[in-house]
Amino acid sequence: MKLFRFSSPATFYPLAGKMIPWFAVLAAVTFLVGLYWGFFETPDRLGGTNPQKEYYRIIFIHVPAAWMSMWIYLVLAAYSAIGLVFNTRLSFMMANAAAPTGALFTFLALWTGAFWGRPSWGTWWDWDPRLTSELILFFLYVGYLALHSAIDDSRRADKASALLAIVGLVMIPVIFWSINCPDPNQCAALHQRSSMSNMEPNILWSMLIMTFALWMYSFAAIFMRIRGIILEREADTTWVRELVVAGQR
Amino acid sequence: MWRIFTCILGRDIRLAMRRRTDVLTTLFFFLIVVSLFPLGVGTEKQVLRTLGPGVVWVAALLASMLALERLFAADHEDGTLEQMLLTPQPLPILVLAKVAAHWVLTGLPLAVIAPLICLQYHLPETPRLAMMLALLVGTPILSLIGAIGAALTLGLRGGGILLSLLILPLYIPVLVYGAGAVTVSSIDFADTQPYFSLLGAFLLLALIFSPLATAAALRISLE
Numbered sequence: 001m002k003l004f005r006f007s008s009p010a011t012f013y014p015l016a017g018k019m020i021p022w023f024a025v026l027a028a029v030t031f032l033v034g035l036y037w038g039f040f041e042t043p044d045r046l047g048g049t050n051p052q053k054e055y056y057r058i059i060f061i062h063v064p065a066a067w068m069s070m071w072i073y074l075v076l077a078a079y080s081a082i083g084l085v086f087n088t089r090l091s092f093m094m095a096n097a098a099a100p101t102g103a104l105f106t107f108l109a110l111w112t113g114a115f116w117g118r119p120s121w122g123t124w125w126d127w128d129p130r131l132t133s134e135l136i137l138f139f140l141y142v143g144y145l146a147l148h149s150a151i152d153d154s155r156r157a158d159k160a161s162a163l164l165a166i167v168g169l170v171m172i173p174v175i176f177w178s179i180n181c182p183d184p185n186q187c188a189a190l191h192q193r194s195s196m197s198n199m200e201p202n203i204l205w206s207m208l209i210m211t212f213a214l215w216m217y218s219f220a221a222i223f224m225r226i227r228g229i230i231l232e233r234e235a236d237t238t239w240v241r242e243l244v245v246a247g248q249r
Numbered sequence: 250m251w252r253i254f255t256c257i258l259g260r261d262i263r264l265a266m267r268r269r270t271d272v273l274t275t276l277f278f279f280l281i282v283v284s285l286f287p288l289g290v291g292t293e294k295q296v297l298r299t300l301g302p303g304v305v306w307v308a309a310l311l312a313s314m315l316a317l318e319r320l321f322a323a324d325h326e327d328g329t330l331e332q333m334l335l336t337p338q339p340l341p342i343l344v345l346a347k348v349a350a351h352w353v354l355t356g357l358p359l360a361v362i363a364p365l366i367c368l369q370y371h372l373p374e375t376p377r378l379a380m381m382l383a384l385l386v387g388t389p390i391l392s393l394i395g396a397i398g399a400a401l402t403l404g405l406r407g408g409g410i411l412l413s414l415l416i417l418p419l420y421i422p423v424l425v426y427g428a429g430a431v432t433v434s435s436i437d438f439a440d441t442q443p444y445f446s447l448l449g450a451f452l453l454l455a456l457i458f459s460p461l462a463t464a465a466a467l468r469i470s471l472e
Contacts, residue, residue, distance in 0.1 A: 139418040146414050150405050159469040160401045164415060167397055167462055171419050174451070178422035182429055184443035 009230045016223040027216035034209035064211035066109035072102035077169040080162030092158035097226040103141035129180045261350030279312040301370030302431035316355040317395040341460035356388025379434035386448045387427040393459035400466035
């Protein structure tokens with residue numbers, strides 16, 4: 001099967017090495033385009049009666065970071081599930097490599113959220129459901145990383161943290177829902193109206209470009225991290241030794 | 250299957266009764282945490298009334314989490330747990346029995362003394378009753394979710410503090426609706442119905458899925 005050729009660490013290692021520069025360049029270019037668009041091609045004010053001034057532009061970092069943090073948790077849980085089902089080493093390594101990047105994005109979203117909250121709400125922190133959900137997601141990432149690093153045996157560490165990631169994924173909708181709707185007497189409608197529809201297309205586009213940039217950055221960062229993990233785990237194998245010998249020459 | 254369930258349940262309770270301090274420490278921990286808050290935030294009646302439900306619930310969360318460490322630890326040390334994994338009986342049933350015993354020894358006493366403790370926060374009779382009911386429905390969920398974490402952190406260095414990191418975020422829905430029910434009950438007890446429905450739904454889901462996840466976690470930890 002050609003499809004599973006790259007599910008072996010030995011074949012994935014060089015592939016990841018070749019792909020990193022592409023993703024890194026793509027990330028840098030889209031990042032610059034997105035930021036330029038966001039800063040110079042969008043209106044200076046947002047909203048009608050009480051407009052947000054220049055500070056609203058932090059959404060070009062804040063929202064993509066928040067989206068990516070949630071997406072990466074999904075990816076992490078998916079790789080964990082694949083790893084538990086098929087018992088493939090690379091899937092666990094992928095989940096491990098993704099976790100720090102996801103945690104970084106939750107932190108970024110919280111940080112920029114505080115920066116945005118200060119001028120617009122007049123406070124660094126508010127128990128806004130979205131901000132609180134992001135905080136809880138940050139805790140879930142930290143729990144995952146803590147459990148993985150607390151177990152010395154890498155097989156057990158992989159499987160235990162994978163199970164935790166899946167339990168977390170099952171609980172996330174319940175947790176987010178309970179934060180969004182602490183009073184069930186007042187939550188008749190399950191669906192919130194999306195704020196996307198009445199957003200200016202220019203702003204939406206630069207936000208999407210920034211999301212793409214952060215996504216490409218995640219690929220580059222995760223592949224760099226997974227190369228490190230592969231070398232560490234496979235240090236006893238012949239192909240790594242040959243690689244080391246070739247590197248020394 | 251029912252026999253093996255009652256057998257493990259009876260064994261765990263009997264073992265705990267031989268060493269009652271373990272049960273009492275959890276209870277006193279709960280009492281102390283709840284009593285410390287008024288000393289910290291001031292003893293004004295209105296403040297305590299609004300804080301009461303949340304504080305008592307958080308204390309219950311912490312108390313039941315602290316006791317989780319002991320859920321599998323003793324059996325793990327003397328090898329009983331490995332024997333349990335080798336028995337032909339379904340592991341989720343064994344786990345469920347152990348969790349049930351854990352709840353009888355920690356959650357149930359908390360729920361029983363909660364109305365008494367709520368007096369410290371000047372809560373009227375209806376919220377005190379609601380607190381007891383909410384804890385009765387909520388603490389089994391805490392034990393069930395916590396069991397997964399306890400199984401994952403089995404035999405690790407600093408397992409207790411790690412366990413809190415893994416499990417406390419997952420306790421949030423129970424905390425939100427448990428404390429919410431008590432707060433709402435001080436206005437009209439009929440309004441608490443959706444809260445109890447939600448807690449009941451969580452309990453049923455946890456009853457089905459948690460023993461399976463815990464059994465899987467035990468197999469990973471003792472592989």
